[in-house]
Amino acid sequence: MSSQFCGLADASFDPTLVAGSGGVNCADFVVSCPDGEVLRQALFRRESPADPWVLAESPHCEKDLSGAVAVEFARLGLRSSVVGVQPSGGWSLVNLPTIVYADGAVQEYAATVLGTPVVIRATPLRYSWDFGEGLDPLVTTDPGRPYPDQTVSRPYGKPGTYTVTLTTTWSAQYRADGAVDWLPVAGTATTTTTAPPLTVYEARSHLVADPLR
Numbered sequence: 001m002s003s004q005f006c007g008l009a010d011a012s013f014d015p016t017l018v019a020g021s022g023g024v025n026c027a028d029f030v031v032s033c034p035d036g037e038v039l040r041q042a043l044f045r046r047e048s049p050a051d052p053w054v055l056a057e058s059p060h061c062e063k064d065l066s067g068a069v070a071v072e073f074a075r076l077g078l079r080s081s082v083v084g085v086q087p088s089g090g091w092s093l094v095n096l097p098t099i100v101y102a103d104g105a106v107q108e109y110a111a112t113v114l115g116t117p118v119v120i121r122a123t124p125l126r127y128s129w130d131f132g133e134g135l136d137p138l139v140t141t142d143p144g145r146p147y148p149d150q151t152v153s154r155p156y157g158k159p160g161t162y163t164v165t166l167t168t169t170w171s172a173q174y175r176a177d178g179a180v181d182w183l184p185v186a187g188t189a190t191t192t193t194t195a196p197p198l199t200v201y202e203a204r205s206h207l208v209a210d211p212l213r
Helices: 067-075
Strands: 002-006 025-028 039-040 041-044 054-057 060-063 083-086 091-093 096-102 108-111 116-128 137-142 153-155 160-161 165-176 189-194 196-200
Touching: 067 108, 096 165, 137 160, 160 165, 165 196
Parallel strands: 091 196
Antiparallel strands: 002 025, 039 060, 041 054, 083 096, 096 153, 108 116, 116 137, 116 165, 160 196, 165 189
């Protein structure tokens, strides 16, 4: 990585001579980090606007923990979401809502990445419901709820046997051993869950002579 460093005088930094400014005290330099490491730029600090800038940390290479965690997350093998379909029993009716819902559970995994123990926490980001009738999937951030508090449903327009398939997209955060804050993980992962076949019937009304008992 090519960069530029501006010289220090008496451990003070002149903020007008920043990298790329063409200042007389600036010089180009090249830092080459090994695979699996990233460059951290120099860090300057001052206690107050009246104080001089002090070099607190020189440019250096360090382990690319966040990149390695992203690779680990991509190959974790997340558990698929648990799917519920109502009415229960493997059947539904034409033109009535078929209710679907997922558990929406957060998953946590312990791993060691570049020699550092970390915890990776995967959270459902969105749900894509394919009802198997040839229409576009129903995409939502809501995992849905069972009857009578249902929030995600779709009616079937004609009788037949259908398969409901859920694709869950997951985002993730990680926390290194001893750290307090959770940091974002680049990228997403997906899992797929297929419910048992669902038979959709067409209900017809009939007039009868005697009262139903």
